[in-house]
Amino acid sequence: TVKQPLDNLYGMHLYSRLPLQDTRIAYLVEEGVPSIHGDVVLRSGTKVRLHCLHPAPPSPTENATSAERDGELLLVARQVDPCAGPVVVMGDLNDVAWSASTRLFQKVSGLLDLRIGRGLFSTFHADYRFMRWPLDHIFCSGDFTLARIRRLGHIGSDHFPIQAVLQHTPRARDLHPEPTATPSEAERAEEKIAQVDADQTALL
Template structure:
């Protein structure tokens, strides 16, 4: 058996720490490329985890005296810049900054609207648990995603209290269920881009008022090997809705499992183009995924609101057996504060609008290419079977 002395383990430790540090730096640099490949976009998500690895690597580097060498000093400098940049990206989603959407001042219940988003995980069979959590929250509007016919049967008791519905249960993990206690106008299912990814579009009447609010419920595909090899269509779907909101001057709310984090370039571009506010800014991250792994969590489920609204409450709901936690928000319609809150919104410039249009066009082009490929594959299969 080899005789390893202390210097061997010291050197091995330094190489391990160096490798971890370099990995954290690379994971920070890759998303700056703004490429849409899934293996690049995936590094938008774990910013908190990258900060943790960066700080641990820096602490270990000092303990192992890497700063005694030139490359070690360079590594520590890179780790410092990495940690600073990552903190810069996530600090807005903490109470350390000013709230983008102000706290509600209007007394309820008139003019107040509560919504919940719940990704149930289609293969999760704890329907009773999910139902009880949502019933305890008792929001005005409920959207459940990853829902098939089994989940519709499990959540059907909600129709007793929420009789206005718009459902599209599917077996492909992209089904949607929509329940409302309040009257709906023109509720419909639309396939904006992908022919197997539905979205919900409706107007809901605010209680005690004549005001109707436009709602968009979304659940695009994530950039992942088993789902979509790029973020192109996810980004395009979100930006399609953002452009539609920009063109309509009416109270609007976009909510759902966006399969994107609030601090990604696309989410920020969406907010600038649409003019919507993120209630998490200045309040907290409220990470909703992954429910089973405390150290691997980030916010994937979102609610974005127009400046007509202020926030009465936002919370993450208890575990429902899914890999996501539900999220619930109550907003207050306060149009007198719209002009003031518009000053808090992120502003789009000409370059932003041009980029949004380009991303939407790329999304449609990618969908056309995939449909053409599927048609060729089907035709080839038919030919083979006929021989």
């Protein structure tokens, strides 16, 4: 387990049935908004790089703009390297799957969106049937195949849980193209990172 309880709604807890290694809690952009990073060791011995995020959204009570959220997402996107080994990024990203920010994150990171071709899996708000958005995400490198993804039932949170079962399948990398950023998109990502006081070394 990795636990970072906070009283500001941004505390995080990571539980794993598989061994965790080299885990650390980082405050990439904002004090009081943690993220968890480390390796999870599969039964095969393969290490999967794991990034668990929950950036603060733009709102009257949080941040005036999306700069902090976008900066955190893109800082992680820039650091991950799917070619160096399996990677999973997951969490409440406080952004919908079709937004420009999420699409830019995917292109810069080179990770795959499990939802594509399978549905929206709207997770928020759990209490309002006609006002729900897909804010909770799981992205993975191309050396995974998806066995199952589903939204689980109400657990008393304003978010529904989302469950994904991934199979590490290295040859799957040849089955689907991984997204890539154009030079202009990479430049735009750097500009967004530069807008926030990001801890550039936290993920190294």
